[in-house]
Amino acid sequence: MKIAVLGGTGLIGSQVVKLMREHGHEAEPLSPANGVDLLTGEGLDQGLKGADVVVNLTNSPTFDDKSIPFFRTTMENMLAAAERQGVGHAVILSIVGVDQVPGLDYYKAKVLQEEILKGGPVPWSIVRAGQFFEFMKSVLSWVVDGDNVHLPSTPIQPLASAEIARKVAQVSAGKPLNDVVNIVGPEVFPLDELGRIALAAKNDPRKIVTDNTAGMFAAVEGDVLTGPAGSVIATQTFREFLAAQN
Template sequence: MRIAVLGGTGLIGSQVVGFLAADGHDAEPLSPSNGVDLLTGEGLDAGLKGADVVVNLTNSPTFDEKSPEFFRVTMENMLAAAQRQGVGHAVILSIVGVDQVPALDYYRAKVLQEDVLKGGPVPWSIVRATQFFEFVKSVLSWTSDGDTVRLPATPVQPLASADIARAVAGVCAGPPLLGVRNVAGPEVFTLDKLGRVALAAQGDPRPVVTDPAAGMFGAVEGDVLTAPGDAVIATTTFREWLATQK
């Protein structure tokens, strides 16, 4: 099976390409570096020619009010090219609980991306994942004032990027779901506790202050970012992952 991987050189995309290739598929990473630009549509038809599946793992360069337009344009370009080239399955990566956090521009943008896919001409699948372990460092930096890290007690259920990539590769290799597959990590943390575990593992003495208004996750209500009942639960724990980063 030939699978075109848009964003195939990024954190998730490069691993998806590796998993697909290991399973015997012809997985081709597509990005501006090899002439494929989703925003302009340049190179898309050539990149998707002969593909059975296209998976879009690109991301908006911003998390603000500009992100909806990025996802609208890139999805419309991808689906138009996929239809012209006879691609039979389109896959995207989204976020668990994304449609339940209307206060965040980026989450509304990802819902728009899902809606464009669902309303498009190509049979589709959506993989929704919880937050990446690799994302924790960024979260800590966003809410740090130098001596203290402030985080809300928002429940999260993060997982390793490798586990996300494996799930995406599995969906790409199968028939269109015409639905959503949720994937989450094996443990639920409050975000402030996750921050404390991460800082301790790094030998960072800064305290974590619980602040319900801190950072973008302060806008999240309840446990909507944790696994729904139908989720596939990955096996790599946060502490196991941290041990591999030393």
């Protein structure tokens, strides 16, 4: 099977390419580095020529309202090229609970991405994932006041990027679902507690201050970022992940 992976050099994409190749598939990472530009459409037809599956793991360079036209343009370009080239399956990576956070522009943009895929001409699959464990490093830099890191107590169900990549690879190698599959970690944490665990593991002396007005997830209400019924549950815990980093 030939699989074109847009964003195939990123955190998830590089792992997906490696996994697909290990399982005997012809996986090709596509990016501006090899002449494929999703925003302009340049190189897309050549990149998708002969592909059975296209996997879109690209991300907007910003998390504000500019992400909305980014996902609209890139998805329309991808689907048009995929239809021209006869690609039989399109896969994207999205976010658990993405359609239940109307206060975040980035989440609105990801919902738009999903809707364009669902309404497009190519059979599709969507993998919605919880937050990445690797994401905590950037979270701890969001709202900092001296030695204090402000985080809300928003419940999340995070997991390792490696487990997300495995699910994306599995879905990509299968038949189109024309549906959404959710994958989350084995534990639910308030975000502020997760921050304390991360700092303690690194002997970081900074203090987490619970602040439900701080950062991107302040706009999230309830437990919508935890896995819905029927979610795939990953196996590695956050503490296991942190221990493996040392």
